[in-house]
Amino acid sequence: SVGRQLVELGVRGPGDVLQREEFEARKAELEAAAPQKPLASVGKELKDNFLKVLAEREEGNRTGKISSIIFIRDRNSHGQEVSAYIDYAHRLTTDDFEVYFSGKRKLLPQKTDLSFYNWDRNVSTSNCSPNYQVIAENAGGLLFKNKSDRKIINVDPKAYPGDNTTRMPVKTHLYLHVVIYDHIIRR
Numbered sequence: 335s336v337g338r339q340l341v342e343l344g345v346r347g348p349g350d351v352l353q354r355e356e357f358e359a360r361k362a363e364l365e366a367a368a369p370q371k372p373l374a375s376v377g378k379e380l381k382d383n384f385l386k387v388l389a390e391r392e393e394g395n396r397t398g399k400i401s402s403i404i405f406i407r408d409r410n411s412h413g414q415e416v417s418a419y420i421d422y423a424h425r426l427t428t429d430d431f432e433v434y435f436s437g438k439r440k441l442l443p444q445k446t447d448l449s450f451y452n453w454d455r456n457v458s459t460s461n462c463s464p465n466y467q468v469i470a471e472n473a474g475g476l477l478f479k480n481k482s483d484r485k486i487i488n489v490d491p492k493a494y495p496g497d498n499t500t501r502m503p504v505k506t507h508l509y510l511h512v513v514i515y516d517h518i519i520r521r
Contacts, residue, residue, distance in 0.1 A: 374431035384506035385435055387514060388422070392431070395423040400516050401465050401480060403487060406443055407511035415453040415510070418443030419478070419489060421463040422514075440508060449476055483520045489513075 373392050380386045394400040407417035420443070425431075433439040443450050448468055449460045460468040460476075469477040469486070478487040487496045495501045495515055504512040 374426075374435050380435065381437060382506055382508050384504050384508055384512055385437075387502075387504050388431075388441075389435065391422065391514070391516065392426065396426055398423070398482075398519060400518055401482070402517070403448065403466070403478060403489070403515040404441075405489065405511070405513040405515070406441065406509055408440070408442060408509045410442060410452075414455065416443045417451050417453070417511075418447040419449040419476070420444075420447045421465050423465055424463040448478060480517055480519065485517065485520075487515055487517055489515060 373389075373396070380389055388404075391400065391402050395402055402422040404420040404422050405417065406420065407415065410416045420441070425441075425447075429441075431441075434441045445459045446461055448463055448466055449458075449470070451458045460470050462468055465481055466487075467479040467481060469479060474488070474493065475490045478489070479485070480487065483498075485497050485499070487499050488494065489501075491501070491513075496517070498518040498520060500516050502514045502516065504514055506512050
């Protein structure tokens with residue numbers, strides 16, 4: 335960046351100038367000393383395959399190495415069939431996943447997810463998240479654009495899911511249908 339080049343050339347501001355190596359060393363010290371939030375899945379006896387798959391992805395989604403979109407189709411408390419595309423990394427910041435991993439509650443579609451549909455009432459919503467922009471006005475179906483690397487994730491099961499993205503159907507006894515889209519973030 336221009337700022338870095340100016341500093342390296344000796345242009346000085348009010349603070350001390352650090353060499354790149356010294357800066358990286360201080361940054362590493364601070365990151366190591368920062369309190370890390372424990373993973374919600376640690377120490378839990380995960381009885382269902384879906385919970386195991388979520389646990390495998392928890393750390394990567396918390397740290398920003400991967401960004402997973404979870405498709406869930408199930409019945410809500412009123413017996414209505416609902417489905418949603420869920421931004422896993424975003425939900426990790428808004429929900430307490432301890433209750434999901436411990437089996438006390440089920441992760442269910444919400445109207446605030448990337449895309450939500452109530453099949454019985456024909457109600458549909460779509461919302462952008464901090465990680466994804468929803469592209470609903472597309473002839474080929476629903477698309478999500480990752481805000482970090484601007485890559486497109488295509489959730490059509492018959493289509494290529496996109497660069498750096500894999501589609502994985504998950505066998506589970508908890509839900510009617512689950513698919514996870516893992517997007518490796520390139521910066």
